[in-house]
Amino acid sequence: ETGVTQTPRHLVMGMTNKKSLKCEQHLGHNAMYWYKQSAKKPLELMFVYNFKEQTENNSVPSRFSPECPNSSHLFLHLHTLQPEDSALYLCASSQTSRQGETQYFGPGTRLLVL
Amino acid sequence: RKEVEQDPGPFNVPEGATVAFNCTYSNSASQSFFWYRQDCRKEPKLLMSVYSSGNEDGRFTAQLNRASQYISLLIRDSKLSDSATYLCVVRGQNFVFGPGTRLSVLP
Numbered sequence: 001e002t003g004v005t006q007t008p009r010h011l012v013m014g015m016t017n018k019k020s021l022k023c024e025q026h027l028g029h030n031a032m033y034w035y036k037q038s039a040k041k042p043l044e045l046m047f048v049y050n051f052k053e054q055t056e057n058n059s060v061p062s063r064f065s066p067e068c069p070n071s072s073h074l075f076l077h078l079h080t081l082q083p084e085d086s087a088l089y090l091c092a093s094s095q096t097s098r099q100g101e102t103q104y105f106g107p108g109t110r111l112l113v114l
Numbered sequence: 115r116k117e118v119e120q121d122p123g124p125f126n127v128p129e130g131a132t133v134a135f136n137c138t139y140s141n142s143a144s145q146s147f148f149w150y151r152q153d154c155r156k157e158p159k160l161l162m163s164v165y166s167s168g169n170e171d172g173r174f175t176a177q178l179n180r181a182s183q184y185i186s187l188l189i190r191d192s193k194l195s196d197s198a199t200y201l202c203v204v205r206g207q208n209f210v211f212g213p214g215t216r217l218s219v220l221p
Binding site: 041042043045048056088090092094100101102103104105107108110 | 155158208209210213
C-alpha cells in the first residue's frame with residue numbers, strides 16, 4: 001500500500017542534531033496530521049493541517065516544527081530533541097469535508113534520540 | 115473523563131472464541147465512528163466504520179448506541195491473525211483515538 005508514505009522509516013539522532021521527517025499522500029486528501037506514539041501509550045495528536053493551513057497545535061513543544069507546503073506533503077522539523085521524544089511518529093491524511101471519511105496512516109518513522 | 119475510553123485488556127482467548135470490545139465516548143456531537151487495528155510496531159489500519167444501524171463484515175460486527183455513547187466490536191471464530199490492538203476512533207471536529215485494547219488469540 002502506498003497511499004501515505006513516510007521517510008525515513010528509522011532515525012537515530014543526538015540531542016543537538018537537526019533532522020526532518022517527510023510525509024507524502026497520494027490519495028487526493030486535503031487534511032494531514034502528525035501523531036506521536038510512545039511505547040505502550042495511546043496515539044497523541046500533534047498537528048493538523050487543513051488545506052495547508054495549521055488548524056491544530058496540541059501544545060507541542062517548539063522543538064517540533066511542522067511545515068505543509070501543499071496538500072500532499074507534510075514535514076516535521078526536529079531540533080534539540082530530548083530522549084523522551086523517542087517514539088513512533090505517524091503521519092495520516094483524510095478528506096475533511098466529508099464526515100464518514102476516515103484517516104489513512106503512513107508506516108511511521110521510528111525515532112530514537114540519544 | 116477521557117474523550118474515548120476502552121476496555122483495558124489485554125484479552126487472551128483461544129482460537130475459535132467470540133470476543134467483544136467496548137468503547138465509550140464523551141462528545142455527544144461526534145458524528146463518525148471507526149474501529150482500527152494496530153499490529154505490533156506497525157501503523158493503525160482501518161478495520162471497519164461503524165454505522166447507526168450496526169454493520170457486519172465477515173466475522174466482525176460493529177454496533178453503535180448514540181444515546182448511550184457506546185460502540186462495540188464483536189469478533190466471532192477468532193483466528194491467530196486477529197491478535198492485535200483494537201482502537202476505537204471517534205470523529206467530531208478531529209479524530210480522537212481510544213487507548214486501545216490488546217487481543218491475543220492463543221492456539
